[in-house]
Amino acid sequence: MSGASTGDHSASGEAAEPTPAADRAFDAVIFDMDGVLVDTEPIWEHVRAAFARRHSRHWGPEDHPYVAGRSSREWAAAMRERLGIAAGEDEIERAIVVDVVEVLRRDGAPPIAGAADAVRRIAGQTRTALASSAHREIIAATLAAVGLDGTFDAVVSSDDVARGKPNPDVFLEAARRVGVPPRGCLVVEDSLNGVLAGRAAGMTVLLVPIESFPAPPRAVEAADWVLDRLERFDPPTPACLAEVARPGGGR
Numbered sequence: 001m002s003g004a005s006t007g008d009h010s011a012s013g014e015a016a017e018p019t020p021a022a023d024r025a026f027d028a029v030i031f032d033m034d035g036v037l038v039d040t041e042p043i044w045e046h047v048r049a050a051f052a053r054r055h056s057r058h059w060g061p062e063d064h065p066y067v068a069g070r071s072s073r074e075w076a077a078a079m080r081e082r083l084g085i086a087a088g089e090d091e092i093e094r095a096i097v098v099d100v101v102e103v104l105r106r107d108g109a110p111p112i113a114g115a116a117d118a119v120r121r122i123a124g125q126t127r128t129a130l131a132s133s134a135h136r137e138i139i140a141a142t143l144a145a146v147g148l149d150g151t152f153d154a155v156v157s158s159d160d161v162a163r164g165k166p167n168p169d170v171f172l173e174a175a176r177r178v179g180v181p182p183r184g185c186l187v188v189e190d191s192l193n194g195v196l197a198g199r200a201a202g203m204t205v206l207l208v209p210i211e212s213f214p215a216p217p218r219a220v221e222a223a224d225w226v227l228d229r230l231e232r233f234d235p236p237t238p239a240c241l242a243e244v245a246r247p248g249g250g251r
C-alpha cells in the first residue's frame with residue numbers, strides 16, 4: 001500500500017529523509033536563551049555601554065549586530081576591535097561576564113511573559129535543549145533566576161563549541177547531546193544570527209521576535225515560521241505551527 005496514495009509527491013522519486021509527522025511533536029525543540037526565555041539583551045547592552053564609558057568610549061545600538069548571538073570569545077574580540085582599546089580580550093570578557101552575573105543575581109532575569117511556562121510544557125512532551133551564546137556562568141545564573149534549571153535534557157554554550165552563531169555548531173552539538181538528527185529539531189530564536197545558525201544546522205527555525213531588540217527583516221526572511229508569543233506553540237507540533245504561526249521567507 002505504501003506510496004499508492006501519495007498523489008503528486010510520488011512523482012519525485014527522491015528518497016527524502018523522514019520529516020516530522022505534522023501532528024506529532026518535533027523530536028527535539030532547541031531554545032535560544034537571551035531574547036527567547038529572558039529579556040536580558042538590555043542588561044548586556046547596559047553593561048557593555050558602562051564598560052565602554054569606563055574606557056572613555058561609546059557603545060550603542062549600532063554596535064549590537066557585531067556581538068548578537070556570538071560566543072564569548074567572538075564578542076570580546078568584536079568589542080575590542082570596535083572600541084579600539086588596549087585591554088585584552090580575556091579582560092574584556094571577564095569584566096562583562098562578572099557585571100552581567102552581578103545584575104542577574106541582584107535583580108533577577110527579566111522574564112518574557114509566558115515563556116518559562118511554555119518551555120516547561122514543551123519539555124513535558126518532547127526532548128528539549130538550550131543552545132545559548134552566553135557564558136556558562138551566565139546561563140546557570142539565568143536558568144536559576146527563572147526557575148528553569150534542570151528543565152532541559154541538554155544545555156550547550158557557544159563557548160563549548162568551535163564557532164558561535166551564525167555558524168551551526170552550537171545547535172548541532174545540542175542535537176547530538178539529545179540524540180536527535182537535525183531534521184527532527186525545531187530551533188526557537190529571536191535574532192538574525194540565531195536564525196541563520198539554525199538554518200545552517202538543517203533544522204526548522206521558529207522566530208519569536210522580541211520588542212526590546214527586534215530582529216531585522218532579514219531574520220523574518222530566513223526563518224521558516226514567525227510567531228508573536230511562544231505560549232501559542234501548543235502542542236509543539238508542525239501542525240500547530242502551520243495553524244498559529246505565519247510563514248517566514250525560508251519556507
Ligand SMILES: [Mg+2]
Nearest residue numbers: 032034035190
Ligand atoms: Mg537571542
